[in-house]
Amino acid sequence: MIRRKRPVAGACALLAALTAGLAFPAGAAAGEPTGQDAPKVNLVLDVSGSMRAKDIDGQSRMAAAKQAFNEVLDATPEEVELGIRTLGANYPGDDRKEGCKDTAQLYPVGPLDRTEAKTAVATLAPTGWTPIGPALLKAADDLEGGDGSKRIVLISDGEDTCAPLDPCEVAREIAARGIGLTIDTLGLVPNAKLSRQLSCIAEATGGTYTSVEHQDELTDRVNELVDRAAEPVVTPVATEGAGSCAKAPTLESGLYTDREEFGQQRWYRVELLAGQELRASVSVAADRAVRPDYGVLLRAVTVHDREIVRGEATGNGRTDALSTGLRYPKPERDDDDSDKPAAEVVCLAVTNSFSADSGVKTTPGLPLELTVDVVDGPDGADDVASFGLGRGWWLLGALILTGFLAGLVWGWLSRWRVAVWRTN
Amino acid sequence: MRAVRVLSAALLTLGLAAAPAAADSSPSPGASDDDGAPTRAGTSFRTATEVEQGQTATARASTGDYLYWSFPADAGQRPTVRATVKLPESHAAETWQIDVYDGLRRRQACQYGAQTRTAGTDTPSVELECVLRTVRAWSEPWANDPLPGTYYVRLTALRLSTADLGQPVNAELRVGSKDMGGAAAVDGALSEPLVPGIATRDGSEEEDDDPAVLAGLEPEDGWTSGWWSDRWTWTAAGGVLAALAGVAGYRLTRGSGRPPGVPPTA
Numbered sequence: 001m002i003r004r005k006r007p008v009a010g011a012c013a014l015l016a017a018l019t020a021g022l023a024f025p026a027g028a029a030a031g032e033p034t035g036q037d038a039p040k041v042n043l044v045l046d047v048s049g050s051m052r053a054k055d056i057d058g059q060s061r062m063a064a065a066k067q068a069f070n071e072v073l074d075a076t077p078e079e080v081e082l083g084i085r086t087l088g089a090n091y092p093g094d095d096r097k098e099g100c101k102d103t104a105q106l107y108p109v110g111p112l113d114r115t116e117a118k119t120a121v122a123t124l125a126p127t128g129w130t131p132i133g134p135a136l137l138k139a140a141d142d143l144e145g146g147d148g149s150k151r152i153v154l155i156s157d158g159e160d161t162c163a164p165l166d167p168c169e170v171a172r173e174i175a176a177r178g179i180g181l182t183i184d185t186l187g188l189v190p191n192a193k194l195s196r197q198l199s200c201i202a203e204a205t206g207g208t209y210t211s212v213e214h215q216d217e218l219t220d221r222v223n224e225l226v227d228r229a230a231e232p233v234v235t236p237v238a239t240e241g242a243g244s245c246a247k248a249p250t251l252e253s254g255l256y257t258d259r260e261e262f263g264q265q266r267w268y269r270v271e272l273l274a275g276q277e278l279r280a281s282v283s284v285a286a287d288r289a290v291r292p293d294y295g296v297l298l299r300a301v302t303v304h305d306r307e308i309v310r311g312e313a314t315g316n317g318r319t320d321a322l323s324t325g326l327r328y329p330k331p332e333r334d335d336d337d338s339d340k341p342a343a344e345v346v347c348l349a350v351t352n353s354f355s356a357d358s359g360v361k362t363t364p365g366l367p368l369e370l371t372v373d374v375v376d377g378p379d380g381a382d383d384v385a386s387f388g389l390g391r392g393w394w395l396l397g398a399l400i401l402t403g404f405l406a407g408l409v410w411g412w413l414s415r416w417r418v419a420v421w422r423t424n
Numbered sequence: 425m426r427a428v429r430v431l432s433a434a435l436l437t438l439g440l441a442a443a444p445a446a447a448d449s450s451p452s453p454g455a456s457d458d459d460g461a462p463t464r465a466g467t468s469f470r471t472a473t474e475v476e477q478g479q480t481a482t483a484r485a486s487t488g489d490y491l492y493w494s495f496p497a498d499a500g501q502r503p504t505v506r507a508t509v510k511l512p513e514s515h516a517a518e519t520w521q522i523d524v525y526d527g528l529r530r531r532q533a534c535q536y537g538a539q540t541r542t543a544g545t546d547t548p549s550v551e552l553e554c555v556l557r558t559v560r561a562w563s564e565p566w567a568n569d570p571l572p573g574t575y576y577v578r579l580t581a582l583r584l585s586t587a588d589l590g591q592p593v594n595a596e597l598r599v600g601s602k603d604m605g606g607a608a609a610v611d612g613a614l615s616e617p618l619v620p621g622i623a624t625r626d627g628s629e630e631e632d633d634d635p636a637v638l639a640g641l642e643p644e645d646g647w648t649s650g651w652w653s654d655r656w657t658w659t660a661a662g663g664v665l666a667a668l669a670g671v672a673g674y675r676l677t678r679g680s681g682r683p684p685g686v687p688p689t690a
Contacts, residue, residue, distance in 0.1 A: 208488075232636035328565055391607065392658065408676060
């Protein structure tokens, strides 16, 4: 009834493909997942003046970054389309306005020519400002198009110098474009302020933040992030829930994303036949600073507003997401009432009780991920317990006692019958 | 089966001792090393790294990351999730926690085990454990009972100081389970295990390409169809014993020889 899969074999094949890609970069065929575009990675490197500081294993931050980039370029899987963008590389002056526009595409996102990319990296020299926000916006534009996974890896050694544009909010805006983009950040010898800013950028898009003090850490981490981009993942479909069930979009089995503002309600519809089971789960991500107590409620409601079942979750403290789910098996119809509609519309309502301090932007809404699976309903009870089977010493005792008593009664009965027969 | 599991666990542990060195020298830590154990963790439910029971998954991560793994658990099993986090040499006090979610992303309670632990200043590592409830074959839709299917593990630092953000840590995750046998049998079964995305998979088995799935792993013997348990043995043994007791009872009424008053010629 349930099929066997061979994911391990698949993973091995993928690994083999990757290894082959690493060992023979020129000749190996790209083992990219079919039906999806190539994964894209944009490395965004800070080339501001502070990169001159010599505090990474005795060499300058710039030198460490260059060396790391060379190694990463060598190890990049064949199927990944890699680009490099710089920030603060060209304008050495003091004019803040000019300095904050200083971001340039060093190597365009596309099939990788390792030699060319390395030559481009070699030309870099620490120069200007640190316009992280504008660079991220441009980097996201570089990655437009295609439905493969997209990743920005931001490497910086200083916080953004181009206020009031908050890079954190920029990151959130980019994530809200719904192009499935993740930003991972790396801080070179970071101070507390930089750590906070970079981890805020990462959390806004579901990425990771790493602080780097050594050159090999930098290489390993960037390599890992590039490899991660090459892993096939399910791309969710963007949808937009409505404010009421009547206007809600009808969803089929699949993975969906949406945005939900604080205190907002999102409705979706799912059609369910008799004898089918609806499974839905939802997670609402906290991509900004939220107050420490929060909750998520997912309800399955009939069109007549009767609640069928609900899933609820509450939480407290630091979190990336809060999730809950529900299942609703619709019973088989026993009456053959043909004038009833075949499929029942189940309305799914998602609400959240996240809240934020004043000053935290409430738009775009929190990222919401919804999975819908419509499967066959539970079979009739075919479980061992329902066959009337039991277990345990009491059962054995009871059976033995019953058997013994039955034997006794049978024995007496036959004795009595023999006696009656004898007397007659 | 148990012996095989123990043996493979021992082999994995041996392999693990050699793994860090290998991982350092290779330019890219792949999704899995030679023995198939993952060396990476996902960052969300969608990207969770799949781990089989008995495997030791490792991951290099940063303090503040949310690490996700998923594993399959079948009816009658009582899974135990153990995680070890090796912290950097110097750090402030940090609180780490593992959370387990079922295939519907509902949080599952831990019966025993230190699910949350605070590592004091400069403690080298922190160990977490969560023993789940026994996985049932079926439950009411309104209940939160663990059901066969995919389970997600999330490992993260709940409380940490800003200075520790992004510091490198090494995480290790191991999932085992105890077989609870027929004691956990219930009256019913799901048609499909609670595996996310199971409805969108097409039936064709022969496809060469491996499309991305939310969760693809199954228990090593496949999902149980739910008809076998030790209840058959108990019930059959009970039947045999009852029959023997019946014969004994019958013999008792007959005495050792002929009934009294019956002549030998009868």
